[in-house]
Amino acid sequence: MPSALTNCAFCQARASQICAACKSVVYCSREHQKEHWKKGHKRECKCYEVASNDMLGRHLRATRDIKIGEQILREAPLVVGPKVASAPICLGCHRNIGAPGKSMNYYKCSSCTWPLCGKECEQSPHHRGECQLMAQSNFQSKINYHPDQDQNQERKESAYCVIMLLRCMLLKTSQPEDFVRLFSLEDHLKERLETPLYQVLRANLITFIKTVLGLREWSEMEILRIAAILDTNTFEVRQPKERRKVRALYPGAAMISHDCVPNMRHRFDDNMNIIFLAKRAISKGEILNISYTQPLRSTIQRRLHLRQAKCFDCACQRCSDPSELGTFAAAQMCLKCKAGKIIPLNPLQNSSPWKCQLCNVKKSAKEIITIDNQLQLEIESLDKSTPTALEDFIYRHRIDLHETNTHVLQVKYALTQLYGNAPGFSMDELTEDNLKRKVQLCEDLLKLADIFDGGWSIFRGNLLIDLEEALVAQAMRVPEDEATECEAILRQAAELLTEIGNIMKYETEMEEVLQERQRILDHALERFKEVEEC
Numbered sequence: 001m002p003s004a005l006t007n008c009a010f011c012q013a014r015a016s017q018i019c020a021a022c023k024s025v026v027y028c029s030r031e032h033q034k035e036h037w038k039k040g041h042k043r044e045c046k047c048y049e050v051a052s053n054d055m056l057g058r059h060l061r062a063t064r065d066i067k068i069g070e071q072i073l074r075e076a077p078l079v080v081g082p083k084v085a086s087a088p089i090c091l092g093c094h095r096n097i098g099a100p101g102k103s104m105n106y107y108k109c110s111s112c113t114w115p116l117c118g119k120e121c122e123q124s125p126h127h128r129g130e131c132q133l134m135a136q137s138n139f140q141s142k143i144n145y146h147p148d149q150d151q152n153q154e155r156k157e158s159a160y161c162v163i164m165l166l167r168c169m170l171l172k173t174s175q176p177e178d179f180v181r182l183f184s185l186e187d188h189l190k191e192r193l194e195t196p197l198y199q200v201l202r203a204n205l206i207t208f209i210k211t212v213l214g215l216r217e218w219s220e221m222e223i224l225r226i227a228a229i230l231d232t233n234t235f236e237v238r239q240p241k242e243r244r245k246v247r248a249l250y251p252g253a254a255m256i257s258h259d260c261v262p263n264m265r266h267r268f269d270d271n272m273n274i275i276f277l278a279k280r281a282i283s284k285g286e287i288l289n290i291s292y293t294q295p296l297r298s299t300i301q302r303r304l305h306l307r308q309a310k311c312f313d314c315a316c317q318r319c320s321d322p323s324e325l326g327t328f329a330a331a332q333m334c335l336k337c338k339a340g341k342i343i344p345l346n347p348l349q350n351s352s353p354w355k356c357q358l359c360n361v362k363k364s365a366k367e368i369i370t371i372d373n374q375l376q377l378e379i380e381s382l383d384k385s386t387p388t389a390l391e392d393f394i395y396r397h398r399i400d401l402h403e404t405n406t407h408v409l410q411v412k413y414a415l416t417q418l419y420g421n422a423p424g425f426s427m428d429e430l431t432e433d434n435l436k437r438k439v440q441l442c443e444d445l446l447k448l449a450d451i452f453d454g455g456w457s458i459f460r461g462n463l464l465i466d467l468e469e470a471l472v473a474q475a476m477r478v479p480e481d482e483a484t485e486c487e488a489i490l491r492q493a494a495e496l497l498t499e500i501g502n503i504m505k506y507e508t509e510m511e512e513v514l515q516e517r518q519r520i521l522d523h524a525l526e527r528f529k530e531v532e533e534c
């Protein structure tokens with residue numbers, strides 16, 4: 001037995017009482033367990049273990065009951081780097097070099113010529129290893145960025161695909177234990193090799209790494225395996241304020257499985273540490289999961305995305321239910337009986353026929369996917385600068401799409417963002433009807449969020465902020481002689497703000513927004529008191 005499991009973690013005396021939560025430390029007494037908890041075990045004590053089963057492979061499972069909002073796992077990235085195709089970014093600090101509105105700090109590394117934002121980033125530990133490799137082989141980066149001429153700030157460069165791969169390969173000598181951990185992650189290489197992307201990688205990347213950079217000791221399959229590990233396990237890190245959009249590998253977090261109705265959410269702190277929170281109370285023994293996809297996509301769309309990106313067929317409760325947990329999010333209305341919804345006979349089989357619940361109308365999965373794709377294109381082409389075209393979409397499809405179809409939901413979500421924010425539709429400018437519409441849309445979407453992304457999810461939090469804002473605006477418009485109605489609305493808004501505060505507790509960038517919402521609510525409450533006293 002390792003000494004950690006024979007000696008008290010607080011006083012080192014022989015001990016036998018194991019920490020029931022993490023099972024990784026023992027104590028000689030209850031008192032020393034309490035002292036150790038205060039001294040720091042509280043932060044280290046894991047409330048999960050790595051388990052494995054045939055369907056999910058390795059995954060994390062709760063070893064004790066976990067409270068809503070509890071921080072479950074925090075991990076520093078092992079490797080950070082550009083996405084496979086990335087806008088020009090600095091290889092030292094990973095900031096976007098050409099972000100609009102910022103002074104352009106475009107600089108070419110004096111050793112390897114890859115873009116950086118300044119001389120100081122030449123010394124970044126992220127960049128040093130690859131820089132040496134490129135410089136030794138006299139490779140010159142072809143990425144040329146002209147901030148004054150380059151209008152397309154989001155221009156993607158595929159040359160970046162090699163960087164993250166090299167950073168992983170360099171770990172083999174610089175951090176061999178971490179490399180072993182990385183190389184033990186899931187890859188799905190066999191399936192990925194069949195895809196056009198991997199055929200291109202095979203043709204271009206391997207020659208570059210082995211011939212141009214001279215890393216001949218690596219086999220083709222080892223290099224492709226790392227690419228496949230990255231595709232299966234990295235997280236996208238978005239830090240808009242820092243102008244960063246990169247990918248990062250966290251070997252611990254890479255054990256977390258997917259569910260279309262997940263019980264955790266994640267965020268990143270300023271140092272790109274990943275932090276997982278319980279979105280709802282989780283019972284001991286439950287599998288810990290996040291969503292690798294979008295809640296407002298239908299089952300077919302989510303499952304196709306998961307198959308292509310992560311090489312598995314999701315069979316979670318939402319995917320297995322033809323009605324998607326009673327929401328009928330993927331269903332289309334039957335135009336023959338005009339009452340039934342057309343749903344898949346077997347949602348876990350992508351080619352399964354679809355059938356009306358009430359009559360004998362049938363459609364093939366291919367027809368359903370074609371209609372889905374057409375609707376998606378239609379939504380993409382809509383003018384989203386004002387609500388008009390989006391409202392028109394909902395009106396035009398009121399017969400063929402029911403109100404909780406995912407396409408309608410996407411449009412409704414876009415509308416909640418326009419009412420109250422778009423030019424000509426600011427909160428003060430909204431008509432009574434538009435304000436009511438905003439409240440209605442938020443309430444409709446919240447009902448769905450409760451099913452697909454419930455508890456303390458960011459999606460719910462954002463919708464609650466929109467609803468609270470609209471309610472306060474409504475309360476401010478209530479005539480002074482209807483104080484009771486005003487009070488009821490403000491009380492509801494205050495309750496929402498408390499819940500929003502809980503959900504957004506760790507989202508530091510939301511602090512100012514929430515303070516402002518509290519200030520406006522307090523002002524509205526004061527107005528209400530004054531009216532009441534009159």
Ligand SMILES: C[S@@+](CC[C@H](N)C(=O)[O-])C[C@H]1O[C@@H](n2cnc3c(N)ncnc32)[C@H](O)[C@@H]1O
Pocket residue numbers: 055056057058059185186188232233253254255256257258259310311312313314315316
């Ligand atoms: C980030 S890894 C998770 C750890 C992985 N299970 C392992 O054993 O290394 C993602 C992979 O886990 C598996 N996986 C995750 N969630 C799953 C799910 N809901 N159903 C089936 N497989 C899943 C898939 O193979 C997926 O490509």
